[in-house]
Amino acid sequence: MSEALRPVPRHVAIIMDGNGRWANARGEQRMYGHARGEAALFDVVEGAIELGLEWLTVYAFSTENWSRPDDEVAFLMQFNEDLLLRRRDELNGMGVRVIFIGDRNDPRVSDRLRGHIADTEALTAGNDTLHLVFAFNYGGRREITEAARALARRAADGTLDPADIDIGHVAASLYAPDMPDPDLVIRSSGEIRVSNFLLWQAAYAEFSFPETLWPDFRREHLAACVEDYRRRGRRFGGVATG
Numbered sequence: 001m002s003e004a005l006r007p008v009p010r011h012v013a014i015i016m017d018g019n020g021r022w023a024n025a026r027g028e029q030r031m032y033g034h035a036r037g038e039a040a041l042f043d044v045v046e047g048a049i050e051l052g053l054e055w056l057t058v059y060a061f062s063t064e065n066w067s068r069p070d071d072e073v074a075f076l077m078q079f080n081e082d083l084l085l086r087r088r089d090e091l092n093g094m095g096v097r098v099i100f101i102g103d104r105n106d107p108r109v110s111d112r113l114r115g116h117i118a119d120t121e122a123l124t125a126g127n128d129t130l131h132l133v134f135a136f137n138y139g140g141r142r143e144i145t146e147a148a149r150a151l152a153r154r155a156a157d158g159t160l161d162p163a164d165i166d167i168g169h170v171a172a173s174l175y176a177p178d179m180p181d182p183d184l185v186i187r188s189s190g191e192i193r194v195s196n197f198l199l200w201q202a203a204y205a206e207f208s209f210p211e212t213l214w215p216d217f218r219r220e221h222l223a224a225c226v227e228d229y230r231r232r233g234r235r236f237g238g239v240a241t242g
């Protein structure tokens with residue numbers, strides 16, 4: 001008797017890592033690796049649709065990535081802006097709904113980029129083939145801190161009794177309250193750490209750490225991680241069943 005496979009994950013989240021090493025291994029600057037990561041991302045988006053995923057979250061820029069050299073930060077800001085402008089119509093045509101999570105109101109994020117983010121979200125708001133979430137200027141600690149601040153404000157103005165605050169209140173105060181928790185978190189490049197990604201939401205996620213550097217990552221790598229996930233037993237603190 002063959003073992004039953006669990007359904008495909010509803011939500012896969014990816015830490016797109018290894019761009020700099022990919023470029024350096026070719027004697028190129030780190031920026032070249034970021035630029036080549038675009039093809040990986042779009043192949044993976046198509047792969048996610050083929051697999052029937054509902055949600056795909058990708059880590060594009062962390063709250064800690066500001067500490068990189070100025071020219072790399074400037075490149076990444078411009079690159080994200082260009083990418084949105086060049087490819088939002090294509091994403092829209094594919095039925096992709098684009099959502100951004102992270103601190104977009106940070107003064108270091110340009111007004112122009114903030115505008116493109118809002119425009120892309122509005123353009124694609126009616127789509128539901130795939131929800132594509134860009135974690136941009138995102139940090140899990142900042143997200144939870146902002147949620148705590150919002151709840152503290154409600155407590156201070158008397159609209160919420162602190163004794164009533166439960167997990168649901170915190171979850172509803174995160175950047176995208178309607179986003180389901182990721183079932184599977186993938187980090188490319190062989191690094192085995194979480195680097196401040198979806199700290200709250202990944203509480204019971206499965207993890208996968210393929211060695212492939214992000215610019216080489218394609219839909220078949222996603223499919224292999226999903227296939228592996230489908231053979232795993234999840235317990236959520238309970239006991240194995242079946």
Ligand code: IPE
Nearest residue numbers: 016017018019020021022060
């Ligand atoms: C991930 O690749 C992309 C971003 C963090 C924006 P890296 O730039 O971290 O590449 P490595 O890890 O240095 O190889």
Ligand code: IPE
Nearest residue numbers: 015016017059060061062195
């Ligand atoms: C995490 O990768 C952030 C993104 C992929 C956007 P980093 O390369 O910044 O993480 P560390 O520094 O290796 O932990």
Ligand code: MG
Nearest residue numbers: 017018019020
């Ligand atoms: Mg890295």
